Amino acid sequence: MAALEYLDLTRNNWSGKIPSSLFFLKNLSIVYFYKNKLSGKIPRVVEAMNIKVIDLSNNHLTGTVPEDFGKYGNLSELNLSFNQLSGEIPDSIGLLPGLKILKLFNNNFSGTLPPDFGRNSMLEEIQVACNRFTGKLPEHLCDNGRLVGLVAFENDLHGELPRSLGNCSGLEIVAVEKNMFSGNIPCGLWTLLNLSILTFSDNLCTGELLEELSQNLSRLEISNSRFSEYALTTRVNEKIDVYSFGVILLELATGRKANDGDEHASLAEWAWRHYQDGNPIVNALDEEVEEPCYLDQMCCVFTLGIICTGTQPSTRPSMKEVLRILVQCNQPLGYAKKNAANDCNISPLLENSKRETGKLENTSV
Incomplete structure (x- = not known):
């Protein structure tokens, strides 16, 4: 087992706790445990310092995200969605230079998101919907220009959407409905060439739609917001x-x-x-x-x-x-x-x- 690098135990109805000895394996790089019945807390990653992918989604895990997760500079994907995890996300995770995909949706996480998300990372996808996060979205989410998807609906987030989103040329999905966002939507967001889904209903956003919207926009939801009435006229493309x-x-x-x-x-x-x-x-x-x-x-x-x-x-x-x-x-x-x-x-x-x-x-x- 000492040479083990890749471990995939998905869809096996495994129950019980994740063995703490698992993360003592120095060569361990990829762990897939999703869609089981694992419970208890996530163990600390002690020796597996080169780990790149951790997917523990769709289980019954409880407790918090270990602080140690912020030490793994090679970590590129972390998926803890569909569990019963709680507490705050360690700020150190926002500093991970190789992090590309972060999925935390459908848990009980609270507190603010790490402020450095996107500042020094390769962040492409962040999904934190259906939690109890508060505060503002990190301002630097798309500083690297690589962000493709932002899914953060059904939280208690507030403030304005980060301005960096308006310059995020690769952005395809922004789903932030059912929060408490306010202020104007970043102007550039409306016309991003790759944007196909933009949903921010049930917020406090204000302003008007631009004359031109992204030609690829296939889904736009702005109901129960404070946009002017003309935002709901024929300027919204028939498609x-x-x-x-x-x-x-x-x-x-x-x-x-x-x-x-x-x-x-x-x-x-x-x-x-x-x-x-x-x-x-x-x-x-x-x-x-x-x-x-x-x-x-x-x-x-x-x-x-x-x-x-x-x-x-x-x-x-x-x-x-x-x-x-x-x-x-x-x-x-x-x-x-x-x-x-x-x-x-x-x-x-x-x-x-x-x-x-x-x-x-x-x-x-």
């Missing part, structure tokens, strides 16, 4: 409305919530992956709707939801096309032609759509 409507369709068809895909994906992403993996559509539908007479319509709504939430705004249908397809959904013969295997083919529904539907044709339930 964003189509995406939001698609999410609603998926919610109706599956009985899930928008953020209830799985621990790593939204509902829209989960639905697309379900289709891409070749799984039957019926397996994704709401189990509480048992009447077989609604199967065709539900398959149709699910499929339309996937089309409306496509990652490229230019490939989404117009609302007029969406309405036309929904009307067809209520006409079973126009939507689904039963074959000998009692399957349901969606090609007749999509054949006249302007969207490129090559990947969605000839799908069977």
Whole structure:
């Protein structure tokens, strides 16, 4: 065991505590323990000074994050999400030079986030949603220009969003809804070329939308904030409305919530992956709707939801096309032609759509 470098014990229903002797292994570099039933506290990393990846997510761990974690200069990924951890995050973690990915969501963490996050690190992704963090977001989150995702919704964070976000050219996701942020949104944030998701509903932010928004923006949520009324006019691109409507369709068809895909994906992403993996559509539908007479319509709504939430705004249908397809959904013969295997083919529904539907044709339930 002394030469052990890589340890992967995921999805094994392991229970009990993490052996304290594990982190005495000097050569240990990568540890994957996610999706087990491990409990107790996280042991100190005593000898494994070269450790790069620690993933203990989806367990029943309690206690705090060991101070020692801030000593490991090679640590690039730390995932402690979906546990019952509490307390504050050691400030020393914010100084880790190699840290790229930090996932702490769905715990009971409190206090402020380390102020040096992003200042001297390679930080690309920070997910701290669904905790009890307070204070401001670190001002230097995107000083290195590498940040791709910031997910911090459902906390007690306040103050203005860091100005560095407005110059973060690689930023794709900013999800900070259900906090107490105030002030103006950094001007550059609206037009970042790669930004696809921007959600900050249920905050105290003020100001107005710019004339132009990012062309890649597929999801924009600003409800229950203090923006001027004109922020809710037609300046919000129709393709964003189509995406939001698609999410609603998926919610109706599956009985899930928008953020209830799985621990790593939204509902829209989960639905697309379900289709891409070749799984039957019926397996994704709401189990509480048992009447077989609604199967065709539900398959149709699910499929339309996937089309409306496509990652490229230019490939989404117009609302007029969406309405036309929904009307067809209520006409079973126009939507689904039963074959000998009692399957349901969606090609007749999509054949006249302007969207490129090559990947969605000839799908069977």
